Amino acid sequence: MNINPEHLPIVIHALNVGFVQTLKLFAVTLLGAIPLGLIISFGSMNNWRPLGWLFSAVGLAPQGRFGKWLSNIRPIRALTRLVVWVVRGTPLMIQLLIIYYFPGLVLGNPIWGGSEAGRFTASAVAFVFNYACYFSEIYRGGIQGVPRGQQEAGLVLGMTRRQIFFKVTLLQMIKRIVPPMSNEIITLVKDTSLARIIALQEIIWAGQAFMKGSQGISGVIWPLFFTAIYYLIFNGILTVLLERLERKLDYFR
Amino acid sequence: MKTKKLLALLLTGAMTATLLAGCGSSNNNADGGAADSGADAAQSDLAYVQDKGTLVVGITEFEPMDYQDASGEWIGFDADLAKAFAESLGVKAEFQLIDWNSKVMELDGKTIDVVWNGMTLTDEVKSAMSCSNAYCSNAQVVIVPSDKAADYQDAESVKGLSFAVETGSAGKDEVEALGASFTEVADQATALMEVASGTSEAAVIDSLMAAAMVGEGTSYANLTYTVGLNSEEYGVGFRKGSDLTEKLNEFFKTCYEDGTMMKIAEQYGVQAALIEQ
Numbered sequence: 001m002n003i004n005p006e007h008l009p010i011v012i013h014a015l016n017v018g019f020v021q022t023l024k025l026f027a028v029t030l031l032g033a034i035p036l037g038l039i040i041s042f043g044s045m046n047n048w049r050p051l052g053w054l055f056s057a058v059g060l061a062p063q064g065r066f067g068k069w070l071s072n073i074r075p076i077r078a079l080t081r082l083v084v085w086v087v088r089g090t091p092l093m094i095q096l097l098i099i100y101y102f103p104g105l106v107l108g109n110p111i112w113g114g115s116e117a118g119r120f121t122a123s124a125v126a127f128v129f130n131y132a133c134y135f136s137e138i139y140r141g142g143i144q145g146v147p148r149g150q151q152e153a154g155l156v157l158g159m160t161r162r163q164i165f166f167k168v169t170l171l172q173m174i175k176r177i178v179p180p181m182s183n184e185i186i187t188l189v190k191d192t193s194l195a196r197i198i199a200l201q202e203i204i205w206a207g208q209a210f211m212k213g214s215q216g217i218s219g220v221i222w223p224l225f226f227t228a229i230y231y232l233i234f235n236g237i238l239t240v241l242l243e244r245l246e247r248k249l250d251y252f253r
Numbered sequence: 254m255k256t257k258k259l260l261a262l263l264l265t266g267a268m269t270a271t272l273l274a275g276c277g278s279s280n281n282n283a284d285g286g287a288a289d290s291g292a293d294a295a296q297s298d299l300a301y302v303q304d305k306g307t308l309v310v311g312i313t314e315f316e317p318m319d320y321q322d323a324s325g326e327w328i329g330f331d332a333d334l335a336k337a338f339a340e341s342l343g344v345k346a347e348f349q350l351i352d353w354n355s356k357v358m359e360l361d362g363k364t365i366d367v368v369w370n371g372m373t374l375t376d377e378v379k380s381a382m383s384c385s386n387a388y389c390s391n392a393q394v395v396i397v398p399s400d401k402a403a404d405y406q407d408a409e410s411v412k413g414l415s416f417a418v419e420t421g422s423a424g425k426d427e428v429e430a431l432g433a434s435f436t437e438v439a440d441q442a443t444a445l446m447e448v449a450s451g452t453s454e455a456a457v458i459d460s461l462m463a464a465a466m467v468g469e470g471t472s473y474a475n476l477t478y479t480v481g482l483n484s485e486e487y488g489v490g491f492r493k494g495s496d497l498t499e500k501l502n503e504f505f506k507t508c509y510e511d512g513t514m515m516k517i518a519e520q521y522g523v524q525a526a527l528i529e530q
Contacts, residue, residue, distance in 0.1 A: 004470070010323070097355075097358075100364075101355070101358045101359075101362045101364075103362070104361070104362025104363050104364055105358060105361055105362040110362050110363040110364050112364070113364065114309045114311075114347075114349050114359070114363075114364035114365050115347075115349065116349070118364070196352070197352055197355075198352065198355070199349070199350050199351045199352050199355075201350060205350075208442065209314050211442035211443075211445070211446070211466075212313065212314055212315040212316075212440070212441070212442045212462070212466070213314065213315050213316035213320055213465050213466065214314050214320055214321055215320070215321050215322065215323050216322070216323065218315075218316050218465045218466050218471060219445070219465065219466035219467055219468075219470075219471030219472055219473050220471060220472045221446060221449070221472040222472065
């Protein structure tokens with residue numbers, strides 16, 4: 001597979017344009033999914049028991065197994081975990097297809113439009129939601145991994161629950177979740193290529209274009225394989241940055 | 254204890270019933286919506302396109318039909334005609350790259366208005382879209398390594414080969430009719446890569462595409478095309494029931510008669526394949 005040097009500037013330019021799209025999707029997904037994941041993790045740890053609250057409000061003690069079960073129902077937690085199960089349990093590729101095509105095909109209203117910008121928005125929505133669900137489980141692990149004794153100590157010191165979360169739990173959680181989050185973030189860089197299923201022109205699409213023919217170059221394979229270098233370099237940079245972050249957070253154990 | 258169990262059972266039953274009823278009604282709504290949009294498309298696709306001022310043309314980039322020049326402008330035999338057609342409707346042509354497997358979804362979901370991309374008029378295409386008259390003829394050709402080409406010059410000789418074909422393509426139908434064994438891949442470019450890497454012995458792709466993609470100066474310099482399996486025709490696809498199809502057929506007729514169509518065809522080297530309108 002020899003590379004024609006005349007093709008090089010054209011191919012590199014096209015791949016750069018594609019990689020900008022990849023990076024944009026990556027950045028938007030992180031910016032959206034990191035906070036959304038925290039909200040979802042609160043939902044999946046929510047302990048609100050409306051029936052139990054009702055029982056005690058009217059002064060009734062729940063009786064029997066069924067009564068106990070009823071008073072223990074936590075609707076917010078159940079609903080959040082159901083959503084997380086559906087999002088984690090189905091392929092992202094199918095979620096992309098549903099989010100992009102469902103409004104036009106079934107509801108008769110193509111809300112995203114056919115343009116590249118519309119495809120990007122639809123991809124971003126799918127990615128943010130999908131990754132927020134994964135992040136939420138990592139956060140939950142991080143929060144629940146902080147020993148209960150610390151919260152009790154906070155209560156003894158007269159801190160409010162909000163103070164305990166922000167001043168005691170959150171920082172330790174961040175330290176704990178850096179390694180699993182690094183994993184997900186690096187996976188995300190490569191997962192962005194799935195958006196090509198709804199014709200988002202990210203870098204792999206840009207590389208494949210030269211196989212069929214684009215800008216006077218046709219039947220050329222190497223640009224497709226060359227895209228791997230972009231991912232590799234970018235993930236190398238990310239790995240270094242995340243390791244640095246991990247070391248920075250190392251001072252408290 | 255027993256009464257409580259009964260109560261639980263009843264409650265579960267009631268919840269399930271509510272859930273099912275909910276699903277049922279939402280389904281009805283969805284069906285209604287789809288039916289409405291279908292009816293709209295049937296009545297006034299032309300008005301819909303003129304109203305928004307753009308004709309969104311769904312394409313997959315390939316020479317010489319739809320491709321980008323160095324400045325990023327979409328050109329090609331199909332692209333130039335699509336621009337002229339849009340102009341005749343008083344709207345602007347917008348080119349949108351699509352995943353070929355999703356072309357019917359893109360049309361029906363109104364993310365594009367027309368598929369105009371050297372599309373072979375197969376039975377599947379004709380049943381899913383409202384198709385124009387054929388405007389270009391094409392053949393499916395067999396791709397083999399150049400050093401073996403001499404052995405495979407007729408349809409009989411290629412029967413024993415293992416093929417790579419694009420899923421849902423006219424080439425796949427031909428190989429099936431031939432009775433040869435085959436693997437379906439995502440697109441014609443991947444089918445070529447199968448032959449180049451030796452994972453398949455041969456591929457079947459469009460002759461127009463083959464002319465641009467194999468031989469000297471490409472990554473497939475050691476591949477060549479031999480036997481043509483079947484001749485077939487290219488057409489343009491609109492949403493089912495669209496009134497744009499008739500408009501395009503009229504446009505093709507005037508364009509062919511005044512010689513513009515032939516002029517554009519000569520510009521991209523497809524004049525031999527042009528079909529009289």
